Amino acid sequence: MLILGIAGGTGCGKTTVVNQIVEQLPENEVGVISQDSYYNDLSHMSRKERTKINFDHPNSIDFNLLIEHIDQLREGKTVDTPIYSFVEETRMKETIPTPPRKVMIVEGILVLSNPKLRDLFDIKIFVHADSDERLIRRLQRDTQERGHDLNKVLTRYQTAVKPMHLQFIEPSKEFADIIIPNNRYNTVAVDVVRTIINNNLT
Numbered sequence: 001m002l003i004l005g006i007a008g009g010t011g012c013g014k015t016t017v018v019n020q021i022v023e024q025l026p027e028n029e030v031g032v033i034s035q036d037s038y039y040n041d042l043s044h045m046s047r048k049e050r051t052k053i054n055f056d057h058p059n060s061i062d063f064n065l066l067i068e069h070i071d072q073l074r075e076g077k078t079v080d081t082p083i084y085s086f087v088e089e090t091r092m093k094e095t096i097p098t099p100p101r102k103v104m105i106v107e108g109i110l111v112l113s114n115p116k117l118r119d120l121f122d123i124k125i126f127v128h129a130d131s132d133e134r135l136i137r138r139l140q141r142d143t144q145e146r147g148h149d150l151n152k153v154l155t156r157y158q159t160a161v162k163p164m165h166l167q168f169i170e171p172s173k174e175f176a177d178i179i180i181p182n183n184r185y186n187t188v189a190v191d192v193v194r195t196i197i198n199n200n201l202t
């Protein structure tokens with residue numbers, strides 16, 4: 001199994017890059033795991049209490065479960081991936097069975113910041129986009145898809161997203177084997193990653 005870790009700040013385009021990589025690879029040979037699925041289960045907390053959570057701090061992620069699942073996938077076992085709802089801001093009761101694939105991609109803002117998780121990756125990728133570009137994309141996405149209002153997005157950006165980015169995400173760039181510049185769509189870089197994967201599939 002070849003395991004890729006893809007990190008980068010919010011809105012840098014991780015999901016987009018992953019979709020572009022996966023699009024032209026055989027469906028049954030590639031699997032994707034998102035760090036977002038592993039936000040701690042906060043279903044015991046009220047909605048009001050959940051608004052106080054810093055979703056950009058590493059402590060908000062159940063890294064132990066994520067690492068355990070990757071270990072099980074490497075042993076050839078199917079895992080039950082949690083489902084996280086950004087609208088409800090909590091983990092759902094349902095899970096998704098995720099079978100092991102020849103290539104597994106693990107993406108998320110903090111996947112290169114956790115040393116144990118990082119060690120599991122054969123190839124480490126950091127997607128870079130400037131912070132103003134990322135904020136614009138995040139604003140559009142969170143208001144259109146995640147049900148947040150402008151004020152909430154901006155307050156969260158100033159109080160959690162930006163400080164945590166500077167403390168944990170940007171420094172994790174130094175662990176990357178490949179840095180993808182993504183202020184604009186970068187088909188060349190995506191092709192390079194696809195070629196590396198294809199070489200490992202044959």
Ligand SMILES: Nc1ncnc2c1ncn2[C@@H]1O[C@H](COP(=O)(O)OP(=O)(O)O)[C@@H](O)[C@H]1O
Pocket residue numbers: 008009010011012013014015016017137138141182183184185186
């Ligand atoms: N290179 C790009 N140029 C312009 N918009 C982009 C680019 N990459 C992604 N986007 C858009 O920015 C938003 C956030 O992208 P996404 O892939 O979800 O980022 P991430 O997973 O890193 O948070 C989405 O609406 C996506 O369509």
Ligand SMILES: O=c1ccn([C@@H]2O[C@H](COP(=O)(O)O)[C@@H](O)[C@H]2O)c(=O)[nH]1
Pocket residue numbers: 009010011014036039055056085086089090108109161
């Ligand atoms: O309930 C939540 C949980 C997390 N977030 C934000 O999501 C981003 C990470 O996801 P990306 O797809 O990489 O942007 C993180 O910055 C959290 O602040 C949220 O808005 N609500």
